[in-house]
Amino acid sequence: MNKEKLILQLLELFRRYGYEGATLSKISQFTGLGKASLYHHFPGGKEDMVNAVLEYSENWLEEKILKPMRAQNNPSDRLKEMCARVNELYQGGEQCCLLGVLLLGEARDLFHEKIKNSLKLWIEAIAEVLVEAGIEEQIAREQAEDAIASIQGALILARGLDDLEPFQRTLRQIKELCYKL
Amino acid sequence: MNKEKLILQLLELFRRYGYEGATLSKISQFTGLGKASLYHHFPGGKEDMVNAVLEYSENWLEEKILKPMRAQNNPSDRLKEMCARVNELYQGGEQCCLLGVLLLGEARDLFHEKIKNSLKLWIEAIAEVLVEAGIEEQIAREQAEDAIASIQGALILARGLDDLEPFQRTLRQIKELCYKL
DNA sequence: GTCTATAAAAAGATAGAC
DNA sequence: GTCTATCTTTTTATAGAC
Numbered sequence A, B: 001m002n003k004e005k006l007i008l009q010l011l012e013l014f015r016r017y018g019y020e021g022a023t024l025s026k027i028s029q030f031t032g033l034g035k036a037s038l039y040h041h042f043p044g045g046k047e048d049m050v051n052a053v054l055e056y057s058e059n060w061l062e063e064k065i066l067k068p069m070r071a072q073n074n075p076s077d078r079l080k081e082m083c084a085r086v087n088e089l090y091q092g093g094e095q096c097c098l099l100g101v102l103l104l105g106e107a108r109d110l111f112h113e114k115i116k117n118s119l120k121l122w123i124e125a126i127a128e129v130l131v132e133a134g135i136e137e138q139i140a141r142e143q144a145e146d147a148i149a150s151i152q153g154a155l156i157l158a159r160g161l162d163d164l165e166p167f168q169r170t171l172r173q174i175k176e177l178c179y180k181l
Numbered sequence C: 001g002t003c004t005a006t007a008a009a010a011a012g013a014t015a016g017a018c
Numbered sequence D: 001g002t003c004t005a006t007c008t009t010t011t012t013a014t015a016g017a018c
Helices: A003-021 A022-032 A035-041 A047-067 A075-089 A105-132 A137-161 A165-175 B005-020 B024-031 B033-039 B044-071 B076-089 B103-134 B137-161 B165-175
Strands: none
Touching: A003 A022, A003 A047, A003 B044, A003 B103, A003 B165, A022 A035, A022 A047, A035 A075, A035 B044, A047 A105, A047 B044, A075 A105, A105 A137, A105 A165, A105 B137, A137 A165, A137 B076, A137 B103, A137 B137, A137 B165, A165 B044, A165 B137, B005 B024, B005 B103, B024 B033, B024 B044, B044 B103, B076 B165, B103 B137, B137 B165
């Protein structure tokens, strides 16, 4: 029973198809598990699945993004490290952001608080790095928000234009945020 | 038979719930039309509806955004005008972008070409304004893409954080794009 | 052009065997 | 922990009256 692999597959499905679009049939087919087996692991159905996926996502954020950003090397290197992780998370810009996808439709009502929380943690972490780089508190917070927004927007644009370049350029811009001081 | 009003309602539903999330029951309830009546107007079901909505959206883009941007007043004013229209389109940041929403799941396969086309026209229009403002061609194209991306991203962030400010700030930044030359 | 009624298909969910 | 089989509900779609 490799639950982590299962959750990774669910993450993949939900971010690709959205909450309503990821049907039990699709999930069953993609994971190779029958519907009854899925209900064994997640008695509450899709809602339970997404909650598990979001929990996994929170841990991933903490381990792969937030922790490295609290390290003691210089701010510029920490942003660079973050961009490398982000690039890996979204597979170079091929993939949607789970959090953005789950803000749609009925899913928003169900998972909004968790999503908001993750976004806030991420923004706060970037802002702290920028402050350490010498940027004034309020400006740093705004630049951090803009960085997250530009990542989200670049993912949409990349999907819309069939071109990964906008996403890659965004990552380059973020890396240089505290470089041009 | 006010077909425009109907299409506006459909636009509203699809950008709020997504393609799979906007079920015929919801559509019937929201528009006040029975399912059979909906099939009378759109024999091909939801796919027909979205195509009509996208066509409406293309016209809106041309009339409210692209045309004013080809006007002869100064570049800075044209960006300002665009931002006013964009603010109205997304209701100050409360609403999702239809194009972004339709890039998810199965909908992407169905409507991708139209979406790509609209995005390209919009980007090109912004780039032309920036070129007229004296920005070099290639830089102008990149800034235009970044502008669209930041709008899309700001919409997601605004929804995620329950705070319209990121979206309003983005519009302010875009207005100033060719102001600081 | 809209409705009621209904059919067909798919999605969500559970029982019980192994 | 997974499966087959089944059930319920919802979604999509159509027929035919008005």
